[in-house]
Amino acid sequence: MMNIGPIAALLMAALALPAQAQDGEGRPRLRPVGLGSTTAAPAAEPAVVPAPAAAAPAPARIAPRQDVSLPEGPVRGPETNLPLPRFVSLSTDRGNVRRGPSLSHRIDWVFLRRDMPLQVTAEYGHWRRVTDREGVGGWMHYAMLSGVRTVIVDAEALPLRAKPQETATIVAQLEAGVVARLGDCEPDWCELSAGGYKGWAPKSLTWGVAPDETRD
Template sequence: MTHFGHIVTLLLAFAAQPLLAQETDPARPRLRPSAPAPAPTPESEAPAPAIPPAPTAPGEIAIPAGPARGPETNLPLPRFVSLSTGRGNVRRGPSLSHRIDWVFLRRDMPLQVTAEYGHWRRVTDREGVGGWMHYAMLSGVRTVIADAEMLPLRARPNAEASIVAQLEGGVVARLGECEPEWCRLTAGGYKGWAPKSLIWGVAPDEIRD
């Protein structure tokens, strides 16, 4: 009991089940994005001269500027999806001939797509573990993982709002609308707002209606 009244704590329904199983040697392949290069420091206050783009060599494909798009779907990269099955094989390369490195065991868990090749998508989970999965195992339904212990869901997107429920760390919730700093989640029949910084599965600058 708290001064907010009775608070419902939502636990993992399958706490004893692993999120993934390793199918190969114990060395965990970690797929982590490289750190962004530091911004260059101007050497003087004089404006730098405009540099024309380098000419494209014969047979070379020019890469257009702007946000990255998947060559198969034309959707943004990276982007978040969710696992549509309770068992998803994660392979070392984009074909059935590549060995299985991992098996994701948690339906609806959020994943981030970082590359596309034919019917295959390269994905990573919250821990940076991943590889290639067939697109049929993925869904556009958006979910997030509670990235903090006893994450409060609040009635409004405000740190002073009353608490509707609390999520154990690792609980998967359905993602609703998002403001610059808050997102509305649904879990265990309860709906409430949580700070965007305390969930995984949504971009920091993402806005959803």
């Protein structure tokens, strides 16, 4: 067997290596490694692992809808079952108006005009909460009140006419503050009687009758 010296061995090892590409000047040409390189193995992309699905929350229990029905028609008093508010009149020459619905409550006002119109706004037992044209009021015993209807004149001078028409003949004229007995009422006119006279007057010029009230 031939004995190969160290120099020859190195020479043979060099010849066994693959030839490198060279540039025009005889230098080895380096092939860049990176994006777009065909010689570099692509870097492994990080695996995208979906997060475990959270447990779906239990559906909320929705209470069944409850429709709130409003009372139909006018509000009724708990004691009389009559509409509230409503108009009445003072049946005495002196009516004590108290702070609460009992004799133990102090007297705040005293009404001194018989037949004056009042408005009832609440009921409690034998007591009624009332107000006058000025908004003054309190609690009065029902025995001091009457269902007889009256109005008080709000105008400086209120002509009473023979018919519910602006062109009708004037039969009398009422001064401001006069209390008149209430008769029939149309949408805009009411029949009044006072001082022995009777006639029609615009509803809007009196206090003691509701704007939409009609009577016959």
